[in-house]
Amino acid sequence: MSQSHRISGGLIDRTKPMHFSFNGKGMEGYAGDTLASALLANGQKLVGRSFKYHRPRGIFSAGPEEPNALVQLRTGAAQEPNTRATVAELFDGLIATSQNHRGSLEFDLLSIADLAAPFLGAGFYYKTFMWPKAFWEKLYEPMIRAAAGLGNLSMKEDPDTYDKGFLHCDFLIIGAGPSGLIAALTSARSGAQVILADEDFRFGGRLNSESFVIDGSASSDWAAQVVAELTTLPNVRLMTRTTIYGAYDHGVFGALERMTDHLKSSAGKPRQILWRIYSKRSLLCAGATERPIAFSNNDRPGIMLAGAVRSYVNRFSVVPGKNVTVFTNNDDGWRTASDLIAQGVNVRALIDVREGVNPPDLTGVEVIIGGLILDTAGRKALSSITLKNGRKISTDCLAVTGGWNPTVHLTCHQRGKPVWNEDILAFVPGGTLPAGMRVAGAANGVLGLSSIIKSTAETTIEILQDLSFKSKAAVLPVTEDEAQSCTAFWHVKESKKRAWVDLQNDVTVKDIKLSYQEGFRSVEHLKRYSTLGMATDQGKTSNIAGLAILAECSAKTIPETGTTIFRPPYTPVPIGALAGRARGKDFKPYRLTPSHLWAEANGATFVETGNWMRAQWFARAEEKGWRDSVDREVTMTRASVGICDVTTLGKIDIQGKDAAEFLNYIYTNAFLKLSVGKVRYGLMLREDGIAYDDGTTARLGENHFVMTTTTANAVLVFRKLEFARQCLWPNLDVHLISTTDGWAQFAVAGPNARNLLSKVVDAPLDLSNESFPFMACAELSVCGGTPARLFRISFSGELAYEIAVPARYGNSMMDVLMKAGAEFDAVPYGTEALGVMRIEKGHAAGNELNGQTTALNLGLGGFVSSKKDFIGKTLSQRAELNLPDAIRLVGFKAVNPSDALLAGSHFITKGEQTTMENDQGWMSSVAYSPTLGHSIGLGFIKRGHERLGEMVQMVNPAYGIEVEVEIVSPHFYDPDGVLQRG
């Protein structure tokens, strides 16, 4: 079989033969073919099996609307199922296989489902497989899923890469058919930045598929000339193989550009690019989609859309059949017959459902006016049709046309609702279109070529004027409008057998009637019950016929019945393209602390906190597990000195004459009189009175403060401060800028912290307690002149400092601190030890500031000033937040010291049942305290501060844990703060 159906002419390149295989059979096509045209050229009519009944299916269309010819391309990890053969560009070495069959394509064992069709009507799985109930999940559903469906994924990692990008233009033209090309030509000459995108690999749309004449030349030649001119213009970006799949807010469009799908290998470059196109104006020139007519057994291979037959004959120089019959309700069918005759194809008959029409002279063709097809025959390919008078006509290809539907999809993406146009018997764009969008050509319901060109040029000029571009009316090419009369004829009512409406989902006329009978009156309900219009084609060829039949059932008109709203994407977008380059290690950005390299080299295990990679602990060879490392880090820090990179805490530089007043509004406690050279702890509330962040703020100068925030809330706090600055108090002279990344900051904690720092801090700074007491701060230099900042603050409860140097010195600083601390057995410690020490000290952190707790709950009521205003003050005074039995943050320890505590557990009064009603509070943080030798916890319990010494039950039903615990002070370690002040 070697291109038995290839004829002369067309737009293929015969100098470039392409070898490919289908189900292992070698075939040949040419550059410029689609897989579908190449299959047809080789006489391959059977290409797949239907979704539900496993009926033999062939190629139905020549575009993205294809419901039948879904195939699997490539092999191995690169295998891609559900590809429409009609848009898959042929390349040398292409391997294609059919899908959804058990056994071979020709002898599909699951075609037995066709015999069971009476039991498999619309919604059968809701009704038929109800008993026994337990069988549904374990037997019926897996069985149905295995039998039905589309292709299979490889289940291997996608070997291709994908990318995304951003484009901007004055004018986006969607579709490069006659209207798109004339719009592009008109706008390009005005100097506007233009993007012309089309999903096809060749611009021209129907101009390449029809035998139109423009300016005395073949329409495909005219299209090529226009493209040639556009190619020379620097202000025009031509994007073939690009589908504009979605219209989003503010003139933004989603586009999928297929970069290497037409090549055997991507050669390491992205296979597809997902573009975000920002347009000032857009013109939808997406053309129209032909619709079929439903009649008995109208799904056999060889039954095709008439326009597709013209495409294969005129563009791809392929005859889908040797004896073609045309079935039509409109004048377009006549043109199909004419084109076929012109190409020397035998046209067996032209059957027009209309009475009283006079087709043009079709010499040698039997014309049957008022004819109907009642049935077809041919097991794996069409062999004959039967007319309503019982006459059989032998034919191997039936070209069917039921009229054209404007491709309105993108106009619906912002909830624009199409309106019915009685002149063309189709929905046209209506309602509110996406911002900046106009519609032209067939997509707007204009079906004659001359009218398309004229009206599109006029619309384009209006758009350009709206954009203030000077544009002149172009000299329009000379052409004619083709005959376009059509009658409302959706299906052959006399059909006795199944007549398919939706070929992809095996939805028949009967299914739609059944759905209506069962109460599904809304078109949206019909869709979901019957599956009409679902899956990869989204009903592009079936929606109108489905609506028409539903309208008949309800004795309403089609516009009264309404239409479904189209949503993005217009055609399928691979998940890989949506994911783009975000995969593996670089799935999302990561942030490294300045001492990351040092930590890596010194045995750190890292944990992700926000986007930061922080050292969690530093394991030593002799340690058997993380607890050994953490216990050691805590113990050695408390015994001598430990060092921790705390750069991740947010740092906000606040300056201005009113900076102190501003902070006074931000924090619950007073900041107005904070002395220069001092640090103060502060608590921030949300507007609703709930605590959301805390930290320290240092006053470096009269008008200069440095705020620290928690790591997790650094961005949130900055955003809220900016809001306060710009919107709440714009009259204050306050300026903010983040310096989080600019300073490498290290906590140096433990009895020898001062001794260690004394070795690196330059004179004249005196670190003695008298000169630099607890909560002091200073700008200084270290290591012989490197600028630094020093804060005497303590999260661990030890004598502690935080020393900051410009981030570029961070790695070196960690090294220096460790070397300087060697004589004190200094240890680096990670976030786990940090957490243990803060729990021992009783400091609240993210677990406690969880968005539900107030200053009162946290035991920080003393930090809430009654003398000044601050954000959240009014609502923090709500009675509900200040009830006498409000939860309070306290400490917990197990009565039996060997019992472990568990965060997330709840507290129940001893002797009471574990119920929601008896819930007293919850454990927010726990740790094993190496200092105390047992588990400790922080948590919230009603009136906790008044219940110290009381025993309660810590319960965790999820884990079946119940432990008796004692309520204690949250300050397990140095409750009087003697060490940190020492």
Added chain:
Amino acid sequence: MAKFSLQPTPFLGGFQKDYGTVIIKEITDRAITSLALPLGFEAKAEKAIKTVLKLNLPEVGMSTQSKDGTTALLRLGKDQLFCLKNGENDGYTAHKALADKFGDNIYTTDQSDVWVSLTLSGPDSLRALERVCPIDLHPDRFGVGALARTAMEHLGTIIHRNSVAEYTLMSASSSAGSFLHAIKTSIDNVL
């Protein structure tokens, strides 16, 4: 004399690569100082800028630079600018010197180590940036001297057009690795 000394580590190790039609280079010798104009005293601040830097205040979203190219002013907002000092290896000291000259007329903050800075130059720079930069970089709308705050691969970025085919990209220094990966991927994907 101090026993210890600190060595700086460039955030990307001084990365640079020549792709032929695109060159990418980390800037490691630039001091960045944020300048904030005091509310109600903007004119005074503008005068101080002119006196100290010999530069006029550019419009928001634009920049200006000294004739010798050592100093540039980037106007990020109504009351915020970045002063870039090229050839400076010690950002904090350069900032201090500037702060001393401005006195009370302008609030200054050292930003040198907050940002990792890359230059992207060459005729294919724009094509590479299309893959990562949401900003419209057409020369009519983003000419030489223009700048904008944007996000590239979720990372906050300042993009500044230095010349017809050269851009400076500034992003957070802590995520420098991710940022470089994003830019390199963009270049790899278009060349």
